[in-house]
Amino acid sequence: MVKLATIQGYLPAVPLAQRLIAPPYDVLDTEEARAMASGNPQSFLHVNKPEIDLAPETDPYADIVYETGRANLQSFISNGWLLHDDLSRVYIYAVTMSGRTQYGVVGGASVEDYATNKIKKHELTRKKKEEDRTRLTDTQSANVGPVFLTYRAQANIDAVVSAVVARSAHIDVVTDDQVRHVVSS
Numbered sequence: 001m002v003k004l005a006t007i008q009g010y011l012p013a014v015p016l017a018q019r020l021i022a023p024p025y026d027v028l029d030t031e032e033a034r035a036m037a038s039g040n041p042q043s044f045l046h047v048n049k050p051e052i053d054l055a056p057e058t059d060p061y062a063d064i065v066y067e068t069g070r071a072n073l074q075s076f077i078s079n080g081w082l083l084h085d086d087l088s089r090v091y092i093y094a095v096t097m098s099g100r101t102q103y104g105v106v107g108g109a110s111v112e113d114y115a116t117n118k119i120k121k122h123e124l125t126r127k128k129k130e131e132d133r134t135r136l137t138d139t140q141s142a143n144v145g146p147v148f149l150t151y152r153a154q155a156n157i158d159a160v161v162s163a164v165v166a167r168s169a170h171i172d173v174v175t176d177d178q179v180r181h182v183v184s185s
Contacts, residue, residue, distance in 0.1 A: 002118050002151070005108035006089045010082040010142075011183065016042055017171045020081060021181060025049045025145055026129070030060065042081055046072045048136075048144045061132060066139040073140050089185050092164045096180040103161050106183075109149060119149055 012020040022044040028036065034052040037043035045052055050069035051060045058065065076082045091106040113119045137143050151157065164184050171183040 002113045003110040004090065004105065005110075007091075007106070007108050008088040009085050009091065009106070010077065011085055011170055013081055013083055014171060016081050018173045018175075020044050020076075021173060021175060022048070025133075030056075042076075044076075044144075047076060047140075050136075061128075061135075066135055069136055069144075070140045073142060073144065085185075087185075090160075090164075092161055092184045094165060094180075094182040094184070096182075097178075103165070104148070105157065105161065106146065109147070 019040055019042040022036070025033075025045075025048045028045075028049070030049065030051055033045045033049045034056075037045040037052055047069060050072055051058055051065045053068055053072065054064060073082075077084070089107075093104040093106050095102050095104070109119060114121075133145060136145075165182070167184055169182045169184045171181065174180045
């Protein structure tokens, strides 16, 4: 069986969640991200796509990009925009779009399980992008872009998910594109 660990995460300050939420780094190019974050210093794009805060001619793999991402993350924390959870736990992240909801279990997965193919690899990735995300993770000492995994339906996991989502949510926001994001723990 695959190992899943609790994590002691950072969560958006509830009143700011709408301003913080941002698409994953790889669904926008730099110019689209720069435009989306324009006028919103609280957009998480400043953390997971930090080149948007530098001159357009900046090499996206330059040291300054990663250092800017680290500084931006620390700023989000020191400003109280991201709050450190006082408990280590697994989170449930629900995304509802067009009347359909998908649930994600957010926690720590075993690198050993991945390396030994207990966690199946679902896509081929480009080495340069892997190195980029690894470098950002190492520089920030944080994983700001989770890896999505799937699993075959299991009643015990489904029961845990159902129990957690039955509680009140920490975050419940609808983005401009009418997608609802709910985080429970």
